[in-house]
Amino acid sequence: MSALTIPIRKFDAVIVGAGGAGLRAAIQLSEAGLKTAVLSKVFPTRSHTVAAQGGVSASLGNSEEDHWHWHMYDTVKGSDWLGDQDAIEYMCRKAPEAVVELEHFGMPFDRTDEGKIYQRPFGGHMSNFGEKPVRRACAAADRTGHAMLHALYQRNVRANTQFFVEWMALDLIRNAQGQILGVIALEMETGQVVAFHAKATIIATGGAGRIYHSSTNAFINTGDGLGMAARAGIALEDMEFWQFHPTGVAGAGVLITEGVRGEGGILRNSDNERFMERYAPNAKDLASRDVVSRAMVTEINEGRGCGPHKDFVLLDITHLDPATIMKRLPGIRDISIQFAGIDPIKAPIPVVPTCHYMMGGIPTNYHGQVVNADGSVVAGFYAAGEAACASVHGANRLGTNSLLDLLVFGKASGDSVVDAVKKNGAAHQDLPADFAERTLSRLDRLNTQKGGASVDETRLAMQRTMQKHCGVFRFKDMLVEGVAKICEIEQAVHATEIGDKSQTWNTARVEALELDNLIEVAKSTMVSAEARRESRGAHVRDDAPDTPAHPNGRDDEAWLKHSLWHREGSTLSYKPVVLTPLSVETIALKTRAY
Amino acid sequence: MDAAEQLNRLRWRCTRRAMLEMDILLGGFLERRYASLTPEQADAFVVLADMEDLELWPLITGKRECDNPLQAQVVAMLRDVRIK
Numbered sequence: 280m281s282a283l284t285i286p287i288r289k290f291d292a293v294i295v296g297a298g299g300a301g302l303r304a305a306i307q308l309s310e311a312g313l314k315t316a317v318l319s320k321v322f323p324t325r326s327h328t329v330a331a332q333g334g335v336s337a338s339l340g341n342s343e344e345d346h347w348h349w350h351m352y353d354t355v356k357g358s359d360w361l362g363d364q365d366a367i368e369y370m371c372r373k374a375p376e377a378v379v380e381l382e383h384f385g386m387p388f389d390r391t392d393e394g395k396i397y398q399r400p401f402g403g404h405m406s407n408f409g410e411k412p413v414r415r416a417c418a419a420a421d422r423t424g425h426a427m428l429h430a431l432y433q434r435n436v437r438a439n440t441q442f443f444v445e446w447m448a449l450d451l452i453r454n455a456q457g458q459i460l461g462v463i464a465l466e467m468e469t470g471q472v473v474a475f476h477a478k479a480t481i482i483a484t485g486g487a488g489r490i491y492h493s494s495t496n497a498f499i500n501t502g503d504g505l506g507m508a509a510r511a512g513i514a515l516e517d518m519e520f521w522q523f524h525p526t527g528v529a530g531a532g533v534l535i536t537e538g539v540r541g542e543g544g545i546l547r548n549s550d551n552e553r554f555m556e557r558y559a560p561n562a563k564d565l566a567s568r569d570v571v572s573r574a575m576v577t578e579i580n581e582g583r584g585c586g587p588h589k590d591f592v593l594l595d596i597t598h599l600d601p602a603t604i605m606k607r608l609p610g611i612r613d614i615s616i617q618f619a620g621i622d623p624i625k626a627p628i629p630v631v632p633t634c635h636y637m638m639g640g641i642p643t644n645y646h647g648q649v650v651n652a653d654g655s656v657v658a659g660f661y662a663a664g665e666a667a668c669a670s671v672h673g674a675n676r677l678g679t680n681s682l683l684d685l686l687v688f689g690k691a692s693g694d695s696v697v698d699a700v701k702k703n704g705a706a707h708q709d710l711p712a713d714f715a716e717r718t719l720s721r722l723d724r725l726n727t728q729k730g731g732a733s734v735d736e737t738r739l740a741m742q743r744t745m746q747k748h749c750g751v752f753r754f755k756d757m758l759v760e761g762v763a764k765i766c767e768i769e770q771a772v773h774a775t776e777i778g779d780k781s782q783t784w785n786t787a788r789v790e791a792l793e794l795d796n797l798i799e800v801a802k803s804t805m806v807s808a809e810a811r812r813e814s815r816g817a818h819v820r821d822d823a824p825d826t827p828a829h830p831n832g833r834d835d836e837a838w839l840k841h842s843l844w845h846r847e848g849s850t851l852s853y854k855p856v857v858l859t860p861l862s863v864e865t866i867a868l869k870t871r872a873y
Numbered sequence: 874m875d876a877a878e879q880l881n882r883l884r885w886r887c888t889r890r891a892m893l894e895m896d897i898l899l900g901g902f903l904e905r906r907y908a909s910l911t912p913e914q915a916d917a918f919v920v921l922a923d924m925e926d927l928e929l930w931p932l933i934t935g936k937r938e939c940d941n942p943l944q945a946q947v948v949a950m951l952r953d954v955r956i957k
């Protein structure tokens with residue numbers, strides 16, 4: 280196949296991803312009359328947004344007094360001051376409108392007796408600038424993400440959005456002036472490669488948690504949009520920041536909610552000791568996520584892990600009344616029986632800290648426009664949702680802020696596209712002659728590679744390396760070694776071999792192409808983490824400990840800045856954090872303590 | 874579509890689910906049990922795999938009844954899938 284024979288389809292805009300972010304953006308485009316194509320690896324309502332159960336935050340103040348400024352404060356503090364305060368103000372101010380809009384789209388939120396949207400408390404949500412907990416999370420039972428996707432999808436059907444389901448976008452098309460002109464994509468059913476030529480392209484491909492061995496993310500989260508952006512010469516921002524959840528089922532990754540410890544669950548090591556008493560004498564097992572995760576890793580590293588490989592700890596609820604477990608934690612019992620083979624009424628659940636959320640991503644401003652390292656806008660290119668870094672989560676995301684992020688910045692990116700397309704008129708920019716060359720040679724290599732590495736084994740090696748060298752708790756020497764190992768694995772990724780060379784539904788090919796993206800995410804993570812010589816939010820290093828000069832190991836003089844990883848030469852540059860909000864005063868730097 | 878292509882498509886739909894729980898269960902089942910199913914059981918499995926995750930999970934945990942005995946048989950086998 281050559282670029283000359285690739286079919287070209289023209290749209291005003293193409294969106295890669297049909298999760299919450301992509302669907303929210305698509306509504307803006309289609310309702311404004313733009314001819315819009317949405318590509319997705321799976322049917323839209325099978326996107327990973329379905330997995331979100333906890334809720335979406337907005338200072339509606341339905342249950343008690345609340346204010347967007349308090350929400351903003353919590354988000355800046357949660358981000359350990361790495362979040363951009365203009366974007367955070369924008370998101371928190373827009374939150375009530377975004378949630379009410381969703382309600383109008385048909386989202387079945389839980390309600391109060393007076394018929395208002397019901398709000399529940401959630402970790403990190405406080406009133407009056409950190410004073411006391413406030414009810415800010417809006418939910419639809421325990422299926423918030425599912426209900427959200429269905430509401431957004433229906434709205435898109437009404438607006439005539441055109442979906443390309445089970446299509447995988449492979450690369451961005453970029454011209455010599457740096458403008459993005461669409462994507463090249465593979466139709467899985469036929470194996471056909473097609474160019475989607477567009478005036479605007481939005482990446483909304485979600486997370487990339489599969490770079491780690493233990494992850495709560497579904498298999499689909501392979502960071503495709505980040506790989507595409509990196510290959511097109513766009514830097515990736517703040518990739519060292521990944522949120523880990525303390526309690527994923529060992530070996531499976533499936534999430535066990537914090538609610539279990541809330542009901543009295545206790546973490547124990549191989550000596551059957553309630554070790555959290557040593558690390559957090561007051562909060563104990565209910566200390567914050569990062570504190571608990573680090574304590575667990577320390578226990579495992581010091582040889583007090585459980586099981587034949589001493590590589591997990593135990594979450595014990597056997598002392599609770601079985602009736603309580605059946606009544607309050609039925610879902611957890613189901614998960615434990617299914618994925619650990621253990622009935623938690625009778626025996627404790629094996630758990631490990633598990634990768635959960637990617638704070639970094641494709642750098643954007645709060646309009647959803649992708650930005651270069653110098654702050655200028657990349658023409659024709661937008662991003663939203665977990666794939667983007669606006670940056671509202673900074674060094675650590677607050678629970679329920681990601682569903683909000685995808686609503687607010689999905690819409691903002693859509694609005695930006697509508698403005699740009701209206702302003703720039705009817706014509707498409709010409710495609711460069713070699714627009715598909717790099718993609719086709721990647722496909723060609725896969726078809727002809729001999730004596731190469733297995734995709735499964737290479738991916739596993741990458742995942743193990745990330746888990747061991749760049750996990751919850753990071754060590755200088757391990758990071759240095761990790762960079763070398765990941766570079767070695769990268770070579771294997773560029774020489775993977777697949778047995779199946781067929782055209783139709785060739786899942787082996789698709790998995791090899793996904794691995795091309797995973798490795799970009801893994802490498803950017805390892806390299807950025809090795810370089811950042813401080814502890815901040817989710818990035819915690821043993822050589823940057825808590826000292827009076829640097830509480831929690833955070834070093835604002837040297838490191839209050841965003842990392843930008845450039846694929847070419849694997850180099851880093853840095854850009855300042857935006858400390859000036861849009862309308863209010865800056866939220867001044869403080870030690871993050873709860 | 875030939876049988877190999879059909880199986881590949883099923884593999885994609887079993888391992889790119891909305892929820893990790895279902896990737897593990899359906900993907901594991903396809904790899905380890907699917908080949909030994911009777912044609913009727915295989916058809917029942919395809920129907921299950923076409924469901925949304927939040928419809929399927931209550932069947933697996935027994936919170937909801939299966940539509941027919943054949944489906945119940947396959948769901949029981951699905952429950953047996955354990956992590957490698």
Ligand SMILES: Cc1cc2nc3c(=O)[nH]c(=O)nc-3n(C[C@H](O)[C@H](O)[C@H](O)COP(=O)(O)OP(=O)(O)OC[C@H]3O[C@@H](n4cnc5c(N)ncnc54)[C@H](O)[C@@H]3O)c2cc1C
Binds near residue numbers: 321326483679
């Ligand atoms: C278990 C779990 C629970 C969570 N709970 C909460 C919660 O309670 N509250 C909260 O705020 N957040 C929660 N989160 C985080 C939140 O769910 C995600 O950050 C968010 O849903 C991501 O949405 P998205 O639209 O960016 O991506 P997704 O919903 O992941 O969608 C990505 C889309 O991109 C498509 N895609 C990807 N690559 C390609 C490609 N190459 N070609 C074509 N299409 C592609 C996919 O098919 C999919 O349609 C949770 C996350 C997990 C894992």
